[in-house]
Amino acid sequence: MKYIVTNEWLANRLNQEEIRIIDCRYYMGDAPRGLKEYIRGHIPGALYFDLEMDLSSPIKEHGGRHPLPNIDEFIEKLSSAGIDKDTVVVAYDSQASSIAARFWWILRYLGHEQVYVLDGGYEKWVESGYPITTDVPIYSRKTFVANLQPHLIATMEDVQRGIKDKSTLLIDSREPKRYLGIAEPIDRIAGHIPGAKNYFWREGLTEDACWKTSIEQEQRFADIPKAQEVIVYCGSGVTACPNVLALTEAGYTNVRLYVGSWSDWISYPENQIAKGKNE
Structure with a gap:
C-alpha cells in the first residue's frame, strides 16, 4: 500500500x-x-x-x-x-x-x-514486541515550507453545488445509525446531507484495526467510478480521513475532504437535512 x-x-x-x-x-x-x-x-x-x-x-x-x-x-x-x-x-x-x-x-x-x-x-x-520508551526526544529545528493543495478541500458551498448539479458523490463516513438519523450522540441535529451515501469508515479496517488491502478497498468502493468527483465527510472532519486514505489507496484521485463536515453543515439553518436510506 x-x-x-x-x-x-x-x-x-x-x-x-x-x-x-x-x-x-x-x-x-x-x-x-x-x-x-x-x-x-x-x-x-x-x-x-x-x-x-x-x-x-x-x-x-x-x-x-x-x-x-x-x-x-x-x-x-x-x-x-x-x-x-x-x-x-x-x-x-x-x-x-x-x-x-x-x-x-x-x-x-x-x-x-x-x-x-x-x-x-x-x-x-x-x-508484536517492538520497543517503547518514556524518553521525550528533542530535535533540531528545520524549516517546513508548505505548498498548499486546495483541491483536496471541499467547502460547504462546494457541497451545495455538488448536490444541485449532481456532479459529485457525497460519502458520509459515520456509523449507519447516525447517517440514518436514528441516533445522534454528538451533534445537535440528526440525519445526513441530502444525496450522501453511507460508507462507514471503520469498514476500511479489520476487526483488529489493521488496514484492508488496496484490492479490498477497491471492492468496498466498487460502485463508484474511478473518475467520479468524491467529497467525503463525517461528523467533524476526523473519521472522514480514513475513508479519504482508503479511497486514495483504492486508486481514486479526485477526492476531497469536507473539513467542517456534518457539524458545519447543520450550523447553516438553510441547509436541508435528510434521514433514512433513500434521501
Whole structure:
C-alpha cells in the first residue's frame, strides 16, 4: 500500500535521522488521556500531537467541531519537530488510525507527500514486541515550507453545488445509525446531507484495526467510478480521513475532504437535512 507502513518497516528505520514519528492518540470525552498515555510509553523517537490542541483550531459559529488548525501555527509546530520537505513522517494512534489519518491528510494538504500511517497503531506495535520508551526526544529545528493543495478541500458551498448539479458523490463516513438519523450522540441535529451515501469508515479496517488491502478497498468502493468527483465527510472532519486514505489507496484521485463536515453543515439553518436510506 502507498501510505500504510508496517511495524517491521518502521522498526528497521527507528534510528534514521530522516524519520519522524508522530503519536496522535486521543480519546473523545477524555482529552488529557492521550498525552498521559504518551508520557507513560510511546514508540522511540515519537513526538505527541493532540487532536484538539495541534490538529484543530478553536470552534466558531461555522467550521464544525474540529476546524483545521491555523496553518502558520501548525507549520511552526512541524518545523519545531524537525520536519522539512525531506522528512519521512509516520503517524499512529490507538483509534483505528482515525486521528493518524487526520494528521496524514493535513500534511498532504500542506503538500508533504512523504507521510504515512502505521498499520495497526500503537497496540499492534506493543503486541508484536517492538520497543517503547518514556524518553521525550528533542530535535533540531528545520524549516517546513508548505505548498498548499486546495483541491483536496471541499467547502460547504462546494457541497451545495455538488448536490444541485449532481456532479459529485457525497460519502458520509459515520456509523449507519447516525447517517440514518436514528441516533445522534454528538451533534445537535440528526440525519445526513441530502444525496450522501453511507460508507462507514471503520469498514476500511479489520476487526483488529489493521488496514484492508488496496484490492479490498477497491471492492468496498466498487460502485463508484474511478473518475467520479468524491467529497467525503463525517461528523467533524476526523473519521472522514480514513475513508479519504482508503479511497486514495483504492486508486481514486479526485477526492476531497469536507473539513467542517456534518457539524458545519447543520450550523447553516438553510441547509436541508435528510434521514433514512433513500434521501
